[in-house]
Amino acid sequence: xxxxxxxxxGLDSTVLLYHLLDAGHEPHALSIDYGQRHRCxxxxxxxICEASGVSHTKADLSxxxxxxxxxxxxxxxxxxxxxHYTEETMKSTVVxxxxxxxxSLATGHALSIGAGQVAYAAHSGDHAIYPDCRNEFADAMxxxxxxxxxxxxxxxxxxxxxxxxxxxxxxxELGVPxxxxxxxxxxxxxxxxxxxxxxxxxxxxxxxRVDDPTIYADDAPTVDQLxxxxxxx
Amino acid sequence: xxxxxxxxxGLDSTVLLYHLLDAGHEPHALSIDYGQRHRCxxxxxxxICEASGVSHTKADLSxxxxxxxxxxxxxxxxxxxxxHYTEETMKSTVVxxxxxxxxSLATGHALSIGAGQVAYAAHSGDHAIYPDCRNEFADAMxxxxxxxxxxxxxxxxxxxxxxxxxxxxxxxELGVPxxxxxxxxxxxxxxxxxxxxxxxxxxxxxxxRVDDPTIYADDAPTVDQLxxxxxxx
Numbered sequence: 001x002x003x004x005x006x007x008x009x010g011l012d013s014t015v016l017l018y019h020l021l022d023a024g025h026e027p028h029a030l031s032i033d034y035g036q037r038h039r040c041x042x043x044x045x046x047x048i049c050e051a052s053g054v055s056h057t058k059a060d061l062s063x064x065x066x067x068x069x070x071x072x073x074x075x076x077x078x079x080x081x082x083x084h085y086t087e088e089t090m091k092s093t094v095v096x097x098x099x100x101x102x103x104s105l106a107t108g109h110a111l112s113i114g115a116g117q118v119a120y121a122a123h124s125g126d127h128a129i130y131p132d133c134r135n136e137f138a139d140a141m142x143x144x145x146x147x148x149x150x151x152x153x154x155x156x157x158x159x160x161x162x163x164x165x166x167x168x169x170x171x172x173e174l175g176v177p178x179x180x181x182x183x184x185x186x187x188x189x190x191x192x193x194x195x196x197x198x199x200x201x202x203x204x205x206x207x208x209r210v211d212d213p214t215i216y217a218d219d220a221p222t223v224d225q226l227x228x229x230x231x232x233x
Numbered sequence: 234x235x236x237x238x239x240x241x242x243g244l245d246s247t248v249l250l251y252h253l254l255d256a257g258h259e260p261h262a263l264s265i266d267y268g269q270r271h272r273c274x275x276x277x278x279x280x281i282c283e284a285s286g287v288s289h290t291k292a293d294l295s296x297x298x299x300x301x302x303x304x305x306x307x308x309x310x311x312x313x314x315x316x317h318y319t320e321e322t323m324k325s326t327v328v329x330x331x332x333x334x335x336x337s338l339a340t341g342h343a344l345s346i347g348a349g350q351v352a353y354a355a356h357s358g359d360h361a362i363y364p365d366c367r368n369e370f371a372d373a374m375x376x377x378x379x380x381x382x383x384x385x386x387x388x389x390x391x392x393x394x395x396x397x398x399x400x401x402x403x404x405x406e407l408g409v410p411x412x413x414x415x416x417x418x419x420x421x422x423x424x425x426x427x428x429x430x431x432x433x434x435x436x437x438x439x440x441x442r443v444d445d446p447t448i449y450a451d452d453a454p455t456v457d458q459l460x461x462x463x464x465x466x
Contacts, residue, residue: 030300057299057300059296059297059299059300060296061294061296061297063292063293063294063296064292064294064338064341066290066292067263067290067292067338067341067342067345068341068342068345069345069346095341096340096341096342096344096345096382097337097338097340097341097344097381097382098341099381100337100340100341100377100378100381101334101337101338101341103337104330104333104334104336104337105297105300105330105334107329107330107333108297108300108301108328108329108330108331108333108334109300109301109329111329111330112300112301112302112329113302131380131381131382131383132380132381132382134380136380137377137380137381140373140376140377140380141377143373143376143377144333144370144373144374144376144377145333147364147365147367147369147370147373148330148332148333148364148365148370149329149330149364149365150364
């Protein structure tokens with residue numbers, strides 16, 4: 001089925017891209033520039049789509065930033081916190097209502113290009129911090145998406161009950177080029193290894209027993225140092 | 234209550250602005266530039282907000298147009314059809330998923346500025362053409378909006394069962410400056426009086442028995458000529 005994939009160039013949505021290809025769907029990747037500081041993920045998205053022959057649309061909606069103040073991902077004056085995702089400080093990375101905004105744009109794009117499905121890579125590890133990764137939220141959006149137009153658009157979220165380690169395992173099966181994907185919220189040259197998404201990425205490879213090809217910054221903690229009892233920055 | 238109002242500068246949302254003020258709410262008007270050809274509505278929105286002392290945010294998201302091809306409102310090469318809204322040709326004015334996109338942006342903005350409510354002026358006259366003006370759609374969105382964040386945002390749609398004539402009557406009670414509002418989809422200097430939204434506007438004043446202060450183009454049909462049995466362009 002023709003499917004609009006909300007595609008960041010990160011690990012989760014890249015595995016979903018390959019997962020859709022493997023299932024015989026025809027993904028159209030949609031990347032949104034919302035003024036994120038880790039905009040290098042968009043370059044990763046473009047490279048991976050080109051290498052895998054998938055059509056890729058990038059929309060520059062960086063003006064959205066003016067509406068969604070208060071997140072460290074879009075406000076240069078707020079620092080990206082370091083430490084595990086479970087920590088209170090990581091809440092600063094929440095971009096207000098990002099998933100609903102992306103799903104609504106992807107649904108409009110699907111209607112425009114005649115795609116019957118929108119897919120996004122929300123997964124269970126996101127729930128503690130991100131309310132809009134919960135299955136209840138996805139269900140409500142699926143209902144709204146089916147009513148938004150006379151043509152129905154389905155919402156596919158195959159990873160919604162998976163952990164990030166499950167996603168890494170699936171990616172390894174599918175031969176996903178993990179080294180090409182980008183996660184780090186800081187958006188420097190290398191993955192910092194210290195922000196929530198770097199730590200989550202590294203732990204997922206460790207839990208999945210899959211070799212992690214990511215090059216982390218020199219001062220990044222080791223996997224052993226990341227274990228909750230050992231955590232010190 | 235602090236309320237983000239999706240505000241086009243048109244008749245319906247201007248009456249809603251005054252309706253919210255009358256009910257003691259604190260509206261924050263949000264206008265979206267989505268590359269619409271009748272962009273002059275945004276200037277109307279700014280003028281009306283300034284005159285009524287309401288805070289107004291305009292977001293330039295005209296890059297959205299690249300994602301939502303196929304509507305005469307955003308594609309210069311597709312002409313705006315003339316005639317009643319009930320005609321098949323008016324479907325060309327549907328911008329794919331516009332209301333879901335606007336509601337999701339308004340919800341993000343509400344979370345960002347600490348508003349507990351989002352309001353939009355969908356009304357029953359829109360339903361035949363616009364699926365995303367139906368109450369079922371609004372209900373599904375209200376559910377999704379309540380789940381999108383730990384803080385809940387309510388969806389207010391007081392006109393969803395009203396006709397446009399009901400809205401005009403309410404606007405007359407509230408002293409809405411109708412002449413300042415903009416409806417015409419063609420976006421020329423005067424209201425054309427021939428496109429679906431001009432005809433609907435004019436008929437609503439006629440049905441409401443409220444004086445219509447709009448200045449229509451010289452070649453616009455008269456109200457009598459607009460009655461369905463007399464309709465000729």
